[in-house]
Amino acid sequence: DGGITQSPKYLFRKEGQNVTLSCEQNLNHDAMYWYRQDPGQGLRLIYYSQIVNDFQKGDIAEGYSVSREKKESFPLTVTSAQKNPTAFYLCASSIQQGISGTDTQYFGPGTRLTVL
Amino acid sequence: AQKITQTQPGMFVQEKEAVTLDCTYDTSDPSYGLFWYKQPSSGEMIFLIYQGSYDQQNATEGRYSLNFQKARKSANLVISASQLGDSAMYFCAMRGFQKLVFGTGTRLLVSP
Numbered sequence: 699d700g701g702i703t704q705s706p707k708y709l710f711r712k713e714g715q716n717v718t719l720s721c722e723q724n725l726n727h728d729a730m731y732w733y734r735q736d737p738g739q740g741l742r743l744i745y746y747s748q749i750v751n752d753f754q755k756g757d758i759a760e761g762y763s764v765s766r767e768k769k770e771s772f773p774l775t776v777t778s779a780q781k782n783p784t785a786f787y788l789c790a791s792s793i794q795q796g797i798s799g800t801d802t803q804y805f806g807p808g809t810r811l812t813v814l
Numbered sequence: 815a816q817k818i819t820q821t822q823p824g825m826f827v828q829e830k831e832a833v834t835l836d837c838t839y840d841t842s843d844p845s846y847g848l849f850w851y852k853q854p855s856s857g858e859m860i861f862l863i864y865q866g867s868y869d870q871q872n873a874t875e876g877r878y879s880l881n882f883q884k885a886r887k888s889a890n891l892v893i894s895a896s897q898l899g900d901s902a903m904y905f906c907a908m909r910g911f912q913k914l915v916f917g918t919g920t921r922l923l924v925s926p
Contacts, residue, residue: 740916805859
């Protein structure tokens with residue numbers, strides 16, 4: 699079955715540590731995205747990638763980094779520079795990034811990060 | 815800038831009844847797309863339905879339909895014949911330039 703997987707489901711981090719969240723898709727989608735969700739709020743875009751070896755900052759990229767070495771994978775690193783990293787992180791993908799409004803994004807199950 | 819507003823923090827409905835979840839949007843783009851997602855307690859965002867700004871007819875997907883009123887800038891989600899499994903958070907979103915812009919969501923509770 700095609701889909702998006704994220705691991706781990708739950709992640710605990712000590713202050714000052716970097717952690718990497720995994721996102722893999724086998725949908726053959728070109729574009730991938732990382733969102734952050736805080737309680738009672740919608741999703742906010744962290745980073746997105748339209749194609750392998752290329753990515754752009756979203757609205758809240760400070761304290762995060764990404765890589766896109768393979769089409770299927772788009773890992774997110776939460777660095778120690780992120781002041782308030784405790785949140786729910788969702789990865790998404792879509793067939794292609796473009797101006798078309800029909801470019802539906804499909805989401806993975808999410809990773810809940812807690813900083814101790 | 816694009817903005818999505820969901821004014822209902824919570825809604826209650828009895829099983830088998832219909833419910834409407836409100837969504838208004840603001841954009842200056844002539845072409846845009848509107849989406850609804852369901853987020854159960856497990857956390858995954860599940861795509862429900864899409865409406866394009868130039869679509870002549872309201873979108874429908876099974877029990878879901880989108881009441882699109884372009885002049886009022888509203889894109890309300892209608893769920894017919896509610897089921898207990900419909901209890902979840904529902905998010906309206908708009909396709910902006912290279913991202914989705916989300917509302918704050920509406921929590922729907924379906925009672926037996």
